[in-house]
Amino acid sequence: MAELVFYTNPMSRGRIVRWMLEEVGAPYRTEIMGYEGAMQSPEFLAINPMGKVPTITHGGAVVTEAAAICAYLADAFPDAGLAPAPADRAAYYRWLFFAAGPVEAAIVNKSLGVEVPAEQEKMVGYRNLETAVSTLETALGEGPWLLGEQFTAADVYVGAQITWGLAFGSLPKTPAFEAYAARLHARPAAARAREIDDALLPEEMRGKM
Incomplete structure (x- = not known):
């Protein structure tokens, strides 16, 4: 199974994606990102050039923007029933x-x-x-x-x-x-x-x- 990594900060829109991940129920790893440090690091900017959270990686896929992440997770984990046909x-x-x-x-x-x-x-x-x-x-x-x-x-x-x-x-x-x-x-x-x-x-x- 592809690893699902969640980059977030508890004082951000990442709270939306945390909720979505809990609805999905799939295992994920969380990386807590500081606004002035980790979010602006070369390593994170290589993932999200905007230097912001929430961001997820799922295997080779990178998804940013909370609404897009919610839609992606609903499709990636269809057994959760979070998207209509x-x-x-x-x-x-x-x-x-x-x-x-x-x-x-x-x-x-x-x-x-x-x-x-x-x-x-x-x-x-x-x-x-x-x-x-x-x-x-x-x-x-x-x-x-x-x-x-x-x-x-x-x-x-x-x-x-x-x-x-x-x-x-x-x-x-x-x-x-x-x-x-x-x-x-x-x-x-x-x-x-x-x-x-x-x-x-x-x-x-x-x-x-």
Whole structure:
């Protein structure tokens, strides 16, 4: 079996991939990377020239970007049942990449205080934060998951965006978001991932991620 190596930092988007790995259930080795040291080392830059985490290697494959890693792992370990059949992936791809593109861009810009003038909204992929948020809420439908009864890698990535947004105040605490976040929080794999990463945090940061 090809070795699966996970490069991460507990104060990063690597927490999304840790959760996905725990959902997959395959053995993996973790490399904890410091922002000012290991991430900028020649050895790591040869793997990911961006010098950032999360990154995984799986045999000869290198995958970066949290959404791409989630999708890759779902396909690499099909027995976990975290991706729908190829013919049923329309909503799966739609919401996975909507969260990775327009939603993340809208939230990051809000956090940085970037304001897009109304006359230039058509130039950005999310139009405005309110539109992105309301569209994201429609993705939840009747639930319990994005694809109805099947929990998938899209729920890991979209769910991480929503739970973080609620925790840090970048998304509104709507009933739909809060109910979805509560279902996600209760998943055993999510609890295991939190426990692993929280134990790696500096003591003063524990309970804040």
